Amino acid sequence: MKRIGLTGGIGSGKSTVAEMLAERGAVIIDADAISRELMEPGSDVLNETVRSFGSAILTADGRLDRAALASVIFENEAKRKELNSIVHPAVRSEAERQAATAQADPGFSGVLIEDIPLLVETGQAQRFDGVVVVETALAERLRRLVDQRGMNRADALARIQAQASDQERREIATWLVDNSHSLEETRRQVETVYGQILEMQDTVKHISLR
Ligand code: ATP
Numbered sequence: 001m002k003r004i005g006l007t008g009g010i011g012s013g014k015s016t017v018a019e020m021l022a023e024r025g026a027v028i029i030d031a032d033a034i035s036r037e038l039m040e041p042g043s044d045v046l047n048e049t050v051r052s053f054g055s056a057i058l059t060a061d062g063r064l065d066r067a068a069l070a071s072v073i074f075e076n077e078a079k080r081k082e083l084n085s086i087v088h089p090a091v092r093s094e095a096e097r098q099a100a101t102a103q104a105d106p107g108f109s110g111v112l113i114e115d116i117p118l119l120v121e122t123g124q125a126q127r128f129d130g131v132v133v134v135e136t137a138l139a140e141r142l143r144r145l146v147d148q149r150g151m152n153r154a155d156a157l158a159r160i161q162a163q164a165s166d167q168e169r170r171e172i173a174t175w176l177v178d179n180s181h182s183l184e185e186t187r188r189q190v191e192t193v194y195g196q197i198l199e200m201q202d203t204v205k206h207i208s209l210r
Pocket residue numbers: 008009010011012013014015016017117144145148149179180181182183186
């Protein structure tokens with residue numbers, strides 16, 4: 001099995017590239033989707049988060065108020081770390097469960113991709129056989145976040161600036177996919193990357209460690 005990390009800044013096109021990799025046959029583990037599921041009402045992770053952050057991070061009907069939580073951690077580094085220490089281990093253990101399920105499938109392509117928005121910020125690059133970094137020119141990223149996501153331009157810029165820089169992501173990249181242009185151009189790059197992943201030496205270290 002090849003275990004590959006996929007990352008990129010907000011609005012760079014990670015999900016778009018993940019879908020293209022899935023079309024080729026990769027199994028995708030989506031860290032964002034897992035963390036959303038882990039925050040469902042009644043879950044241990046949500047309960048622990050409320051114990052640390054107070055009920056101000058809940059909506060009237062007891063669901064996680066993502067905007068309220070985001071504004072707390074956006075301004076407070078210690079709180080951001082505290083949230084990470086609650087959510088991160090739970091996400092990792094669910095990701096491991098999904099990886100084991102993928103491996104047990106007789107039709108498994110052997111390529112597992114973990115889509116992790118904060119891969120650089122959380123220092124996880126070393127545990128992968130390779131990392132795909134998706135990069136999009138700043139002006140184009142802003143345009144997509146504003147036009148297609150309906151974000152306010154200043155908020156979008158502040159979010160971008162709070163994350164790792166393009167340079168920091170490049171430093172851990174095995175492959176760099178430039179998604180500044182058409183989807184066709186991105187798809188061509190993804191096909192090349194997927195071909196190279198398939199050609200990599202198979203590693204058994206992740207299997208033998210468990
Ligand atoms: P986030 O970090 O916010 O989850 P992301 O990195 O997963 O974002 P996507 O959701 O894949 O990014 O892309 C952001 C937006 O840009 C989406 O609306 C997507 O449809 C659009 N998009 C992605 N790639 C392209 C492209 N090459 N051309 C035009 N639009 C694109």
